[in-house]
Each structure stands twice: as C-alpha cells, then as structure tokens.
Amino acid sequence: MSEKVKRKFDITKYTGLLSSLIAIVGGLLVAFFVLMITNPSKGPIAFWTLITGGFGMGGIKNLGSLFYFATPILCTGIAMCVAFQAGIFNIGGPGQYSVGALAAILTALYVSKDLPGPLAWIVPLIVSTLAGAAWALIPGILKAFFNVNVVIGTIMFNYIEMYYMMHWINNYCYDAMKGQTRAVPGSTKLPQWFMPSITSNKAADIGIIIAIIFAVLAWVLMEKTELGYELKACGKNAEASRYAGIKSKRNIMISILLSGALCGLGGGLTHLSVSGTYITMKEALAAEGFNGIAVACLANNSPLGAIFGALFLAFLTVGGNYMQIFGFQREIVSVITSVIIYFAAFSLLLKTYIEKLLNRQKKEINKVTGEELK
Amino acid sequence: MENTENIIEFRHITKRFPGIIACNDISLDIRKGEIHALLGENGAGKSTLMSVLFGMYTPEEGTISIRGQEVKITNPRVATELGIGMVHQHFKLVQNYTVLQNIVLGSETVKGPFLDMDVCRKKVVELSQKYGLAIDPDALIENITVGQQQRCEILKMLYREAEILIFDEPTAVLTPQEIDELMEIMKGLAKEGHTILFISHKLEEIKRVSDRVTILRRGKLIQTLNAADTTTTQMGELMVGRSVNFHVEKGPAHPGEVALDVQHLTMINSETKKRVVNDVSFQVRKGEILAIAGIDGNGQSELIYGLTGLMPIDEGTIRINGEDYTRKSIRDRNLVMSHIPEDRHKFGLVLDYPLSYNLALKNYFKPGFVSKIGFLNFGKFDSYADELINKFDIRSGQGKITMARSMSGGNQQKAIVAREIDQGCDVLVAVQPTRGLDVGAIEFIHKQLVEQRDNGKAVLLMSFELDEVMDVADRIIVMFEGEIMGTLDPKQVTVEEVGLYMAGVKREEKK
Ligand SMILES: Nc1ncnc2c1ncn2[C@@H]1O[C@H](COP(=O)(O)OP(=O)(O)OP(=O)(O)O)[C@@H](O)[C@H]1O
Numbered sequence: 095m096s097e098k099v100k101r102k103f104d105i106t107k108y109t110g111l112l113s114s115l116i117a118i119v120g121g122l123l124v125a126f127f128v129l130m131i132t133n134p135s136k137g138p139i140a141f142w143t144l145i146t147g148g149f150g151m152g153g154i155k156n157l158g159s160l161f162y163f164a165t166p167i168l169c170t171g172i173a174m175c176v177a178f179q180a181g182i183f184n185i186g187g188p189g190q191y192s193v194g195a196l197a198a199i200l201t202a203l204y205v206s207k208d209l210p211g212p213l214a215w216i217v218p219l220i221v222s223t224l225a226g227a228a229w230a231l232i233p234g235i236l237k238a239f240f241n242v243n244v245v246i247g248t249i250m251f252n253y254i255e256m257y258y259m260m261h262w263i264n265n266y267c268y269d270a271m272k273g274q275t276r277a278v279p280g281s282t283k284l285p286q287w288f289m290p291s292i293t294s295n296k297a298a299d300i301g302i303i304i305a306i307i308f309a310v311l312a313w314v315l316m317e318k319t320e321l322g323y324e325l326k327a328c329g330k331n332a333e334a335s336r337y338a339g340i341k342s343k344r345n346i347m348i349s350i351l352l353s354g355a356l357c358g359l360g361g362g363l364t365h366l367s368v369s370g371t372y373i374t375m376k377e378a379l380a381a382e383g384f385n386g387i388a389v390a391c392l393a394n395n396s397p398l399g400a401i402f403g404a405l406f407l408a409f410l411t412v413g414g415n416y417m418q419i420f421g422f423q424r425e426i427v428s429v430i431t432s433v434i435i436y437f438a439a440f441s442l443l444l445k446t447y448i449e450k451l452l453n454r455q456k457k458e459i460n461k462v463t464g465e466e467l468k
Numbered sequence: 469m470e471n472t473e474n475i476i477e478f479r480h481i482t483k484r485f486p487g488i489i490a491c492n493d494i495s496l497d498i499r500k501g502e503i504h505a506l507l508g509e510n511g512a513g514k515s516t517l518m519s520v521l522f523g524m525y526t527p528e529e530g531t532i533s534i535r536g537q538e539v540k541i542t543n544p545r546v547a548t549e550l551g552i553g554m555v556h557q558h559f560k561l562v563q564n565y566t567v568l569q570n571i572v573l574g575s576e577t578v579k580g581p582f583l584d585m586d587v588c589r590k591k592v593v594e595l596s597q598k599y600g601l602a603i604d605p606d607a608l609i610e611n612i613t614v615g616q617q618q619r620c621e622i623l624k625m626l627y628r629e630a631e632i633l634i635f636d637e638p639t640a641v642l643t644p645q646e647i648d649e650l651m652e653i654m655k656g657l658a659k660e661g662h663t664i665l666f667i668s669h670k671l672e673e674i675k676r677v678s679d680r681v682t683i684l685r686r687g688k689l690i691q692t693l694n695a696a697d698t699t700t701t702q703m704g705e706l707m708v709g710r711s712v713n714f715h716v717e718k719g720p721a722h723p724g725e726v727a728l729d730v731q732h733l734t735m736i737n738s739e740t741k742k743r744v745v746n747d748v749s750f751q752v753r754k755g756e757i758l759a760i761a762g763i764d765g766n767g768q769s770e771l772i773y774g775l776t777g778l779m780p781i782d783e784g785t786i787r788i789n790g791e792d793y794t795r796k797s798i799r800d801r802n803l804v805m806s807h808i809p810e811d812r813h814k815f816g817l818v819l820d821y822p823l824s825y826n827l828a829l830k831n832y833f834k835p836g837f838v839s840k841i842g843f844l845n846f847g848k849f850d851s852y853a854d855e856l857i858n859k860f861d862i863r864s865g866q867g868k869i870t871m872a873r874s875m876s877g878g879n880q881q882k883a884i885v886a887r888e889i890d891q892g893c894d895v896l897v898a899v900q901p902t903r904g905l906d907v908g909a910i911e912f913i914h915k916q917l918v919e920q921r922d923n924g925k926a927v928l929l930m931s932f933e934l935d936e937v938m939d940v941a942d943r944i945i946v947m948f949e950g951e952i953m954g955t956l957d958p959k960q961v962t963v964e965e966v967g968l969y970m971a972g973v974k975r976e977e978k979k
C-alpha cells in the first residue's frame with residue numbers, strides 16, 4: 095500500500111517550496127506596487143529590469159556580479175540554516191560576518207601576503223572562519239551555561255562588534271584618502287580559475303564555488319551524519335533529546351560556533367574577492383548578516399535550498415543596481431528583501447493554508463481514483 | 469430509548485491520509501441526550517472521526533447533519549457556533565494564565581473597550597456549581613492537577629454553550645478517583661440535555677457510563693450496541709477481531725541478583741523546599757517486576773526522573789549492577805537502563821522526526837547505525853524500524869517514514885514501548901506503559917514485560933492503574949507524600965488494602 099503512495103506524485107510534500115514561491119511572488123508584487131506609486135511612467139520598465147536581474151541591460155557579464163552578491167549571503171544563509179535547524183536563533187550574523195571580514199583583511203595585510211602560493215589566501219580565510227566562530231563563542235556560552243536568550247546575546251555582540259570594529263580599522267588598516275579599509279594585497283585575493291571565462295567578467299573569482307561547496311558540506315552534515323541527527327533533534331524537541339542522552343550544552347555550542355564560522359567565512363570570501371570589497375566607517379550593521387535570515391527562510395532551512403535562495407536574492411540585487419538609471423533608489427531591493435522575509439516568516443501559516451487548499455482539490459481527484467488507495 | 473431524535477447524523481464519512489483510510493464510509497446516528505462511546509483499536513480512526521465533527525479535518529466524502537440540518541463544518545469556529553465542544557487528549561490551555569482567563573479566552577464579555585471579568589466570573593462560577601466541577605477560578609493552570617485542568621477544559625466548552633461535548637480519551641490521564649468524579653460529571657451533563665461523545669479504551673468505563681457504544685476497526689464501523697446489552701468481553705472481541713485475555717498469564721518469578729539498588733534517595737523541590745521524594749530505598753532484582761503504586765502527585769514521577777537522570781537528586785545513591793550511577797550522565801544510564809517515559813510528547817518522541825528516526829533515538833550512535841566517521845547508516849535505520857513495526861504492530865499511514873506527529877496516540881505509545889523494550893537493558897523502567905493503548909495492545913505489552921522478566925531483566929513498573937499493578941507485578945511498593953508506605957505482595961493483599969496504603973491510612977512497621 096505504501097509503495098503505491100510513494101510512486102504517486104504527492105504535491106502536499108512540496109508545500110514548503112510552494113510557500114517560498116508565494117513569499118517571493120508576494121515580495122515582488124509589493125515591489126511593483128512601490129515602483130508604480132513612486133513613478134508610474136518608469137515603473138513597468140524598472141520592474142522588468144528588476145525581475146530579469148538586469149540581464150537585459152548588462153548581459154552575461156552580470157553573472158559575475160550575481161555570484162559576487164550571492165557569495166556572502168549564501169554563507170550567512172547556510173549559517174542560519176544550521177543554527178535554526180538546531181533551534182538556535184542566531185541573529186548575530188552581521189557581527190560574525192564583519193569580524194570575519196576584518197580578520198581576513200588584517201591577516202592578508204600583515205601575515206599572509208608573502209606566504210607561498212595558495213596559502214596567501216587560504217590562511218586569511220581560515221582566520222576569518224575562526225574569528226566568526228570566536229564572535230559567536232560568548233553568546234553560545236551564555237546560552238548553554240547561563241540560559242541567556244540567544245537573540246539577546248547575539249544582538250548585543252552585533253553592537254559590540256560595530257563600535258569595536260571602528261577602533262581596529264582606524265588603528266590598523268585605514269585608508270584615510272578613500273575613507274575605507276586598505277585594499278588587500280593581490281597575492282591574498284581569491285584565485286579566479288575559469289570563472290572569468292564562463293562569466294565573461296574579468297573580476298569573477300571562485301568565491302561562489304567555495305560557498306557552494308560549504309553549502310553541500312553543511313547539507314551532508316545535517317542530513318547524513320550523527321551530529322546532524324543530534325542537532326536537529328535538539329532543535330525539534332530539546333527535552334526528548336535530553337532524554338535520549340544527547341548533550342544539549344555541547345550541541346548548542348557546536349551549532350552556534352558552526353554558524354558563526356560560516357558567517358565569518360562569508361566575510362572573508364567577500365573581502366578577499368578580486369573585484370575588491372572594503373569596509374567603510376559607518377555605524378551600520380552588515381546587511382549580509384541579516385539577509386542570511388531571508389535566505390534561510392526562503393530555503394526552509396535547507397543548506398541546499400540556500401544556494402537557490404542566495405542566488406535569487408543576489409539576482410534581485412543585481413537588477414536593483416540598475417534602478418538608478420530609471421530614477422529610483424537602489425534601496426528598493428532592500429524593501430523587497432524585507433517583504434520577502436516577512437512573507438517567509440508567514441510561510442508556516444501559508445503552508446497550512448496551502449495544505450487545506452490542496453486537500454480540497456484532492457477531494458476531486460479522489461472521486462475519480464477513489465478505489466486506488468484501498 | 470426508541471423514538472428519540474437524532475442530534476448528529478454522519479453519512480458515508482470518508483477521510484483519507486497519505487497511505488491510509490482513517491475513516492471509511494462511516495454512517496452513524498447520535499441521539500440527543502445520550503452518552504455515546506467510541507471504541508476501537510489504536511489507529512482505528514476514532515480521533516479522526518471526532519476531529520471531522522469538530523471541523524479540524526474536512527472529509528473527502530460524506531455529509532454531517534446537526535439537528536436535522538446538513539452542515540459544512542469547515543473549522544472549529546463553525547463547530548463552536550453549532551454548539552459542539554471538544555476536550556482534546558492533550559489539553560490546549562495557556563500554562564501561565566488562570567483558570568478563569570483560560571475559560572473566557574476568545575469569547576470574552578466586553579463592556580465598552582474593557583473586559584467585563586465580573587460577568588464572566590459569575591457565569592463560570594454558576595456553571596461549575598451546576599455541574600459539580602469544583603475548581604478555583606484564580607489558580608494558575610501550571611499549578612493545578614491534570615484532573616483540574618480537564619475540568620477547566622469542560623468549563624470552557626460549557627461557557628461557549630456547547631450542547632454536544634466530545635471527549636477524546638478523557639480518562640487516560642486521570643487517577644481512578646478522578647475517573648469516578650468525571651463519570652458523575654458526564655452523567656450529570658447528559659441529564660441536563662447535553663449529548664456526549666466519548667472515546668475510551670477502558671471497557672468497564674464504557675459499560676458504566678455510556679448508553680450506546682460504536683465499535684470501529686481499521687476505519688470501518690463494525691457495530692453499534694446498547695451498552696446495557698453487551699459485555700466487556702464481547703466489546704473486546706468485536707474491536708480486536710479475536711478474543712482478548714484480560715488477565716496476565718505468568719509463572720512465578722525467579723529473582724536473581726540485585727540489578728537496581730536505590731538507597732536513601734531524596735529530592736527537594738527547589739521552590740517549595742518540600743521533600744517530594746523522601747529517603748526512599750528499594751531494590752529490584754533480575755527476574756522480577758517491582759511496581760510503584762500510589763496516587764498521582766506523591767513523588768513517583770520525581771523518583772523516576774531522579775533515577776533516569778532527568779532531574780537532579782539531593783541525597784542518596786543509585787547503583788546498577790553494583791556500580792555507582794548516582795552521578796552518571798543520562799547517556800551512561802541509558803546504556804544499562806531503558807525508560808518508557810510518562811509524558812510521551814515531552815520526552816518520548818521527536819514529533820517532527822519520522823518513525824524510523826524515533827525508533828533509533830536510543831541507538832543512532834551505536835555501531836551498525838553509524839559509521840566510524842559519523843555517517844548514519846540509513847539502511848540499518850530502515851531495517852531496524854521495519855523489524856520493530858512488525859514485532860509490535862505499530863500502525864501508521866506510511867510505515868517507517870510516517871512523521872510521529874501524524875500517528876495515532878496509541879501507536880505513538882507503541883513505538884516508544886517497542887524501542888525501550890528492545891534495548892535489552894538489564895533494567896527496564898516502564899512508566900504507565902499501556903496508557904492510551906487498546907485492550908489487544910495492552911495484553912501484548914504485558915506479555916512483553918513478563919517475557920523481559922523471565923529473560924532475567926529487572927523491571928520497575930510505575931502505574932496509576934491498580935489493576936495493572938496487581939496483575940503484572942511480583943512485588944509492590946506504595947508511595948505516599950514522597951515516602952514508601954510499605955512493600956506488598958500482590959498475591960497476599962486485596963485492592964482495598966493497597967488503597968489504604970495509597971491514601972496514607974496504613975503504613976508498614978519500620979524494621
Ligand atoms: N494528521 C494526520 N496525518 C496523517 N495521518 C494521520 C493523521 N491523523 C491520523 N492519521 C492516521 O489515521 C489513522 C487513524 O488515526 P486516529 O488518530 O483517528 O486513531 P485513533 O482511533 O484515535 O487511535 P488511538 O486509539 O491510538 O488514539 C492512523 O493510522 C493515523 O496514523
């Protein structure tokens with residue numbers, strides 16, 4: 095009996111995907127609405143540019159930018175997937191990401207630039223990963239051993255990072271002429287391999303490949319290993335996990351450190367990129383950190399889904415960069431992203447609603463194939 | 469009985485879930501003012517049928533008429549408007565609200581923009597007096613007993629002027645005394661013109677309180693009988709499809725060496741400073757079943773949590789097979805002592821994991837289930853799950869890939885029991901192992917417990933059901949207010965005598 099069910103395509107299994115799609119469509123509709131009320135005459139063309147990711151105007155070259163924007167939010171996105179699945183609401187992404195970025199820049203400038211071959215960029219990447227993890231360490235300890243709410247702990251560390259960072263930049267890597275961090279030496283930038291040729295973009299590098307590899311690794315970890323089984327069990331039912339003898343403190347630490355490390359890696363990859371990214375001296379939290387939450391929501395907390403979530407949001411970002419041509423602010427993309435986050439947050443609600451709708455439709459189908467289930 | 473009007477008419481109700489037909493073409497009439505019991509094996513579709521009536525599921529086929537009118541009950545709100553109320557097996561109360569707040573929540577009386585709590589309170593007090601539902605309206609839910617929480621749920625329905633009352637296994641969580649009280653309450657409600665639909669696995673209860681009983685088997689309606697004209701034996705046979713032996717068959721015990729040795733165990737509640745477990749000492753030998761009897765709330769639950777490491781203990785020692793386990797981790801204890809927990813949703817299952825993952829909850833880290841470098845062996849997960857599903861007859865829509873959440877209550881319980889018994893540990897701690905199981909499954913689980921004993925395991929059974937304790941145990945210890953009142957031999961004492969110990973009236977002389 096169950097065999098038969100397995101073979102049949104059961105759409106109710108894909109409600110997670112459907113709710114993500116609805117979140118996306120909802121976000122885009124709001125974007126269209128905003129564009130139309132700001133400037134009705136340019137609205138449609140701007141919207142078209144947005145949803146074609148600017149590929150209509152920039153052509154294949156945009157692929158390079160797409161990957162560039164996708165890399166950091168993919169890393170923070172997987173970071174959030176891992177944490178959320180383990181039941182840890184890490185919203186310290188911005189802090190962990192920026193600390194990783196700064197660690198990569200400083201290591202590149204002072205330590206690794208003369209190291210032989212690939213070590214010049216691998217070492218700063220490793221340091222950025224460790225730095226991201228380190229930034230998650232204290233909120234993790236607070237949660238595991240003193241039961242301090244993770245949200246509060248991690249937010250606090252976002253702000254500590256924001257102010258402390260300025261001090262570090264000012265003293266060690268400030269380029270006063272440009273008002274931003276100094277450029278990292280060429281030897282420490284990520285290699286490019288075949289990326290420029292497949293994207294016809296001279297500045298494309300392997301950042302996205304590394305990020306995708308980590309997404310796959312994170313998926314394997316969560317779905318195929320003993321540790322993943324434990325982390326998810328803790329996230330779904332902490333008491334039952336304790337009953338099963340799973341060490342919850344240890345798992346809280348592991349998941350938040352992993353999450354921080356992935357955020358840090360994102361900062362590293364972005365700031366060692368060939369096209370060059372710099373930290374400016376402004377009092378703001380890194381948006382890449384928060385966008386990871388949107389990516390995770392779109393992906394239903396699956397690291398593999400995060401690849402698509404990140405590419406999609408990056409796609410909109412690339413399109414958003416053309417908005418100025420039509421007299422719009424590029425911040426319109428932030429509006430859409432936020433709307434998508436809201437919609438995605440409602441995805442649970444959407445899920446149950448879709449399930450109901452589908453059930454109603456199934457009734458019709460069942461009338462025809464009524465006997466089959468017996 | 470004849471010529472009474474029907475208040476509910478189910479016609480050809482069919483409700484399917486992936487892989488299973490939970491209700492298969494069910495037609496049933498419920499008469500106004502009757503107490504109608506639903507009986508059936510675990511997974512027979514009782515809860516599903518009631519959920520359909522309460523608007524939580526929409527059936528694929530069939531119609532429902534209420535008071536002669538065909539209605540579409542699309543959600544619980546519609547059901548409430550039709551005068552239908554439901555007490556779920558797992559209560560839906562807000563823990564840190566008072567009884568009164570919980571009752572009026574969602575249908576408050578307002579005076580202008582403000583809540584008019586006085587009017588609400590008056591109505592609640594009136595209702596509770598009228599139906600003998602004694603309860604303190606200002607007590608917090610988290611501080612009252614399960615029985616009182618249930619009264620709160622009943623008042624919630626009555627407050628919304630429900631005429632048709634659905635109870636899903638209301639007695640599974642109650643002590644025998646509370647059950648007696650509930651039976652009286654139900655009879656009173658029926659006398660006042662309410663219609664009651666009532667699910668239970670306890671056949672005597674059904675015979676005692678209900679007018680008619682409908683038996684379901686694997687989604688199909690088998691028969692509706694007058695409760696007065698039937699016997700528990702007949703009901704048992706009709707639901708399971710074979711004759712059921714209500715009495716546990718077992719030979720004499722052959723106790724061997726001590727497996728579990730508890731000395732001077734004391735646990736103090738950190739808030740009230742009360743000694744909830746007070747200087748408790750006992751031993752369980754290999755090859756015997758020791759039962760802990762007592763009225764709920766006398767420290768038995770805490771004692772078990774202390775033993776299994778889920779709660780810290782303040783004084784005393786725990787030894788297993790001679791080794792000191794007082795300070796060992798839960799994982800270490802799990803390797804020598806398995807535990808069927810009292811609260812299956814809180815501890816026993818990860819509801820959003822599939823059945824196969826849940827069956828491996830105590831094994832996933834052992835060789836065979838996981839490779840040396842930490843990769844799970846899903847082939848082993850699957851074969852192990854299939855083995856337990858077959859052996860323990862765990863029924864669900866899609867077998868091992870079914871989410872635990874979507875399984876029927878009794879089958880969830882069977883999954884836990886299967887996993888824990890199969891651990892093969894020297895000590896088996898079974899707390900209310902048959903709660904929510906049908907008579908056939910109970911018979912099977914009791915057999916398994918005896919078999920474990922005969923295989924030289926030490927079994928510690930905790931149950932609020934005196935019949936179970938008397939039937940299964942080789943020795944009984946009775947707890948009252950955190951202390952052991954005496955050690956009894958079930959062959960030597962009567963149920964009444966055990967009751968006196970449980971009530972704290974009688975106490976064994978200290979040696
Ligand atoms: N939400 C759901 N999704 C999928 N299957 C379900 C769902 N609810 C119930 N089922 C399946 O429908 C069948 C009937 O379940 P139901 O809960 O009605 O049983 P029951 O008669 O109440 O049993 P029990 O005595 O164990 O409580 C079971 O096999 C169960 O696995």
Ligand SMILES: [Mg+2]
Nearest residue numbers: 514515876877
């Ligand atoms: Mg049920």
